[in-house]
Amino acid sequence: MSLDKLAGLSGLSKSFLSRAERGLRALDRRSHIAALASALRVSETDLVGGPHLGPDPVQAEPHSYISPLRVALETNSFHADPVVEQARPLPELAALMRGKVEKHRRAYDFITVGKYLPDLIDELHWHVAAPADEAAQRLALETLVEAYMCAAGMARSLRHPDLSQFAAMRADEATVLLDDPIARGKAAFSVVRPNAANWHRVKALAERAADRLEPHVRNDRDVPVLGMLTLNAALAAAASHDQHAAEHWLNEAADPARRVPDDLHGNWQAFSKTNVAIWRVTVGVEIGKAGGEIAELAKDVTEAKLDDHPGRKTCFLADVGRGLARDPRYRDDAIRWLRRSEDTAPQRFRNDPKIAETIAVMLEQARVTSQGREFRRMAARLGVPH
Template sequence: MDHEDKALGRRLREVRAWRQLSLKETADLAGISFGYLGRIERGEQPVTSRATLEALANALRIDPGELTGTPYAPSDPVGSDAHAALREVETALSSLDLGVDPGVQARPWAALAAEVDHLNNTLRANADYAALGAVVPGLLTELHAAYVQQPNERQNVLVGLLHTFYSAAVLTKNLGVRGWPVVAARLAEDCAQELDRPEWLGFGIWLRGNVAGAQGRTHQYGMSVRGIDALTPHLDCSNALQAAGMLHLNAALAAAAQSDADTTRDHLREATELASRLPERHDNFGYLYFGPDNVGIWRVSLGTELGQGAKVAEIARHVRPDALPLPAKARRAVFYADLGRALASEKRTREQGIRSLIKAESIAPQKIRNNIFVRETVADLLRQARRDAGGRDLRGLAWRMGVSPTG
């Protein structure tokens, strides 16, 4: 086996030495025990929650990505294509300005609208990052051109830009690139300000909090609550209601990442109530899939984050991931990945956890293989269960993720 499964612990030890902090000093700053930190550094204990990862990063005054080692070197040709496309995405994000014609002839709005829909409703929903990377730069360029060349379509173009910046933020965030997800979210917020409509202002706040939360959960929480307050007078509009619901879920995640279970449950309850108020026929606002079924998936994720272990399986029994509008593969994969992580945390449900993780990877491989918490879980499972019944399947999953060889 290589040392990929111990990489986070090794980086943690290196940064701690660089900061000239002892094991005890770092543990105290992070709010964890001396022994627990020692096991993490030796690769004997996985880091499977945002709360722990971010507490360690805060203690060492670094970005969490400095510990996770993202972006990961891709272990398959498709993953390699996705990473290769990042350079053009970053160039587009850094060089395009709203109101400045980039010098290309934009297609008619109907053709651009169809591509925006395909980008978000198919490629991003399928977590096809290689295809996203191939489409985003050119589409952003054309949309900026259309904003200048087609003044009668500016409102539509701004919405198209919001959706495309969303895809750019998802792509760069999930491939582990630091900095650029926040740039994409900020540019989306600029478009939302230009539109000046409550639902899109809420969407912009949600996106920024979603991609930048790890850098400041307190700020993510406060920003989400302010966004909810601004949307409260507009909840008779189903789009504004969906934006408010997603902001409640953002706030719940921020609270969970700070181990605040009561606040997490409060916002989850609010999101559930808003989802129940959606009319039967409504737009999928922002391609966010907000509704009872997606709130259920978030409930599983939040239970996993709060360390509820195998109890999450009971929550999952009432969730219908396949009821989300097709394709929504990314959301379904999140459900099985977080369920798998929760089940894998206890010996009696470990095999079920492995099967759930493998199912998640089969649904959206590019997304799951780049997930730090799945990688940590797989590495720990591999260490604990090399010769048990799940060994072969687990080794296959680890190999595809680049965590370890099959031997």
């Protein structure tokens, strides 16, 4: 297919496609990936590649836990007998999910999460099928929602989008049984994640989920759920090339953020004033901001507040690095931000295709020997040809 034809089908400029083809421009914006995949009639995974497992155990070992997680998701059901004959006490399982699993999820420690999650899902289904009473069944379902959302996040980060969506839909099934609009909102955050090819549909679903939940928000515990759905809508709008709507939803998120403590550790999904500022960076990178514009947005984030949430911190640092990398004048700063992101959560960093694309382009553009060596070392850890 000629670049002229591809440009016409994708809505991307011929010059951009030419530079991307030669490795001089990063194909790291969700909207660009979706448009190009649609024009070429391939999936996004086909275009950017599935998981590339290199010799680095930090990058490769998390993927060994995907298979048992897939088995747990495929063999458990709300309409069949449990797959295990006995389970640990429900309070113990709930404490495990809220404690150790949640702690390592926040750190993007997929290896530790992967060791616990499949058995946890199996045993929670046992309690759902044979509850001691109604309160026990609700606790089992509520904990299962969080477990399935954790599974969805892990699968998405490790580039298994089909498994991620399956886990998110299982979380939604559990909330239907709970008949709780707040729990349904939590599941919607996983179901309607901005990672699909049809961005306009994702945007509509995200906006609808936020609007549907708003009348049911009663207290400060509910507010973060609405806030995270609103941020989802902002990112989906940005990926749909609707910058006005993206700004609208970011501003909408600022209001509920003022109603809760600025505490990433205590609030659901770390929703807070600081998290809204982080998402402004993420949305800014998605709509194409670069260099100084991203540096200015980053100034609104107090990094000290991220120390208790390494997952949010590594994503913030990586997004700033990716945005800075688009401007050659900020290349040195970009590599420093990216290196700090890798140090914060290496399993997450070394499995992110957007980061890998940024590093590959920076490697191609590198002209200074010292820079080239740094890029090659980072590229090796990401499994990028160098």
